[in-house]
Amino acid sequence: MLAFIIRRLLQSMIVMFFVAMVAFLMFNYVGDPVHQMVGIDTSFKDREVLRESLGLNDPVPLQFVRFITNAAKFEFGISYQHKRSVTGLFKERLPATLELSFVAAFLSLVVGVPMGVYAGIKPDGWLSKIFMTFSLVGVSLPTFLIGILLIYIFAVTLGWLPSYGRGDVVNWGWWSTGITTWSGLKALIMPAITLGLFQLTLIMRLVRSEMLEVLRTDYIKFARARGLSDRAIYFGHALKNTLVPVITITGLQIGSIIAFAIITETVFQWPGMGLLFLQAIHNVDIPIMAAYLMLVAFFFVVINLIVDILYYVVDPRLRLDLGKANGA
Amino acid sequence: MNKPLLSVENLRIEFPTRRGTLVAVDDISFTIDPGEILGVVGESGAGKSLTGQSIIGLLEPPGRIASGSIKLNDRRLDNLPYAQMKKIRGKEIGMIFQDPLTSLNPLYTIGRQLTETIQTHTDMTGKQAKKHAISLLEEVGIPAAAKRIDHYPYQFSGGMRQRVVIALALCVNPKLIIADEPTTALDVSIQAQIITLLKKLCADHGTAVILITHDMGVIAETADRVAVMYAGRLVEIGKVRQVVKEATHPYTKGLMSAIPSLTHRMEELTQIDGTMPRLSDIPKGCSFHPRCPECMDVCKEKQPELIDIGPTQVACWSYHDRQI
Structure with missing residues (x-):
């Protein structure tokens, strides 16, 4: 019974990993997050600073690892629209x-x-x-x-x-x-x-x-x-x-x-x-x-x-x- | 003379269908004495199982008892209300089905199924019922019964499951057991064991048995009397030795000569030509006449009654002058 549950838990984790991958891909392919967050009058320089501070210039695998690590802690970042923590x-x-x-x-x-x-x-x-x-x-x-x-x-x-x-x-x-x-x-x-x-x-x-x-x-x-x-x-x-x-x-x-x-x-x-x-x-x-x-x-x-x-x-x-x- | 335990008189079972009423069992009468084993043989569709089901009140709709009566110790069963019939089932009449693999609920331990049945019919407490269940399992020859009682049906082999089924049917000592092809689904090597067990238990408990089968060998070894059915009618009934040795009805003779024998070398087994008629077109006169080697003119016109000719009762025109 215990072995069965452990095996199922491992399988579940694999499923969650792939779902996380799909979720992560949205960040990269569904529009530019910075563009969504800032106003029209923000300068290119400020945008770059924001981009850097959000870690969006890091290599994609690194970003993915960060996403997963945060997800495991139930951290999903800040909502663009509500400017509040998604978890909240x-x-x-x-x-x-x-x-x-x-x-x-x-x-x-x-x-x-x-x-x-x-x-x-x-x-x-x-x-x-x-x-x-x-x-x-x-x-x-x-x-x-x-x-x-x-x-x-x-x-x-x-x-x-x-x-x-x-x-x-x-x-x-x-x-x-x-x-x-x-x-x-x-x-x-x-x-x-x-x-x-x-x-x-x-x-x-x-x-x-x-x-x-x-x-x-x-x-x-x-x-x-x-x-x-x-x-x-x-x-x-x-x-x-x-x-x-x-x-x-x-x-x-x-x-x-x-x-x-x-x-x-x-x-x-x-x-x-x-x-x-x-x-x-x-x-x-x-x-x-x-x-x-x-x-x-x-x-x-x-x-x-x-x-x-x-x-x-x-x-x-x-x-x-x-x-x-x-x-x- | 002993009073019979069960007496079936002029039983007729019908199936109303869109294209008219089919008569599946027609005008059957027989009795069983306490402790007696009555074998019922016949081809598939002859009405053997329906007769058994009607006795225990489990005919499946739309099948119904159209006329006749079934009496257990002079008490009529065929028109008993549902609630009272339920008290008779299991307690006074038990039933064993063909396939032990599917007769037990797969989700409950055999112990639960036994105690449940025992407690339905008696006032035993859970503990007493369990004790009784273990002794029953020991009686039907299940090794380590005290341990096995907590096992599920899938943990038993086919033969062992049929033993459990027998224990279930016998658990509150019914006076009559209807065994509907109890060995057909089992290995040949197990069949003999189960039949011997059934015979021994019924002798010990004084239980009468209606043994429905199409295996003449089983009947010959086990039964006291045998009833031969053909197309819903009883064609011959009598002591098993008499019927096996000197069958009178041409159909019974045909059945007997179709049994392979170890002692007599035969080049070919004889067979009865043709097939049993469908219920929708049972021929006029004797229903066996199209296949009968001894067919006479009268057979095509009038149905023969079951008559007593001394050693057996037979429904055949050839013996009508010998009626006692």
Whole structure:
């Protein structure tokens, strides 16, 4: 187990190294940073001084090493546009995005899995048919449209929920959260639904098809022949056997939720990283773009590592394969 | 006379399809005494497995029992509500499936699957159930049972897994076990061991067995009586020695002569010409008549009833004058 984790960590580091390389290349090929930083009236001499002080005249490999070293210390330089440390900016924005993403992911699991199990157990029930129709809507409607529809219904027409922002937030150290306040929770509902709806329907359809598959297997028939209760059969025996693909998809989707929260954050003016990133693109703010790239890659790597460990926990057969692979 | 443990009367299983109703099992009647082993043989699709599944109430929809009755100790099972049938499954009737590799849930230890079953049907505590599980594993011949109980199914070989499956089916001492081709998926060398084990355990526990197979050799060694099925009907049923030695129904005769023998040298094995009809076009009259070497005019017109001719019961017009 330990050897497995160490090996996966090394692989993760290689992935991060290559992502860093791509991020670094942006500095060199997407415009001239000095040009972005100074005003029109800055003299050539001053520009050269700035260039020298930023280390931009150093050989490229040296610059890359410096970039990596700083990245390892979570230093991504100064934002061209905000004139502030990128790390500081991210610290302000990260909690908003993560909170939204995890609430959306949690929602999609807590609602999607039971719906999928039900639709798998009673594939011909009328409720299952409603679920399936609803899931088609969820899969096919674009996120921004769902967001705008929700805003129109619940914010504009009914006036129940705020249409933008995070509401009141509470600070725990540098972490800010809206979950503990009433207005924060209210503000969270619509963005979380918008962001999580696609994942919810995806997870539901996945669980349903896996359940249908598993319920046809011999060990489920044998479990019935042994007279086990329906609950033990469906939740103990069947659901656990559907988990491996569900974990895979959920893991990948959580990464995507974080990465693609951009659209939802734009629709709801959610003060998260997506919004920051979008502004950074408009202003060619490369340090923010590079840091964002690194951060999203980092999330993907961490989530994948967790997914792999969960496989190991769920399926004992994989432990055997790992044992063999390690020569144990 | 002993009261039979299980009695099946005029059982008919139908599959409603878009192009009409298919009759998969037609008018079958038989009984099993406590502790008796009844072999059920027939080609694939003859309705053997469906008969077994209907007894334990696990017919897969759209298949359904159209008429007839199944009684266990005079208690009707075929119209029992789902919740009550669940209490009978595992506790009074156990079932063993064909493939031990897929009969066990791969994600749980065999100990968990055993204790779970034991605790579903009894009031044992976790500790007692585990103790009982270990003794069961020892009984089915798993070495180092106390250690092996925490292993997962993939850590066992096929034969060992079938032993675990047998332990699972027997774990709360059911009165009847339906073994649906329990050895088909196993190595020939293991088959004999498993059959011997099953026979011994059932003798020890006084459990009756319905042994569904298409292996006449297994039936001849194991069963007390044998029922021969063809195209959803029972064509012959009787003591196994009688049927093996002096088969009466032409289909049974055909089956017997298709068994290779070590003692008699034969140049060629005989075979029954043709194939079993599909359920959608079972011929009029006796369903076996197109393949029957002894076919008469009456066979093409009227279906023969199962009649008692003394040593066995047979459904064939050739024996109708011998009815007792």
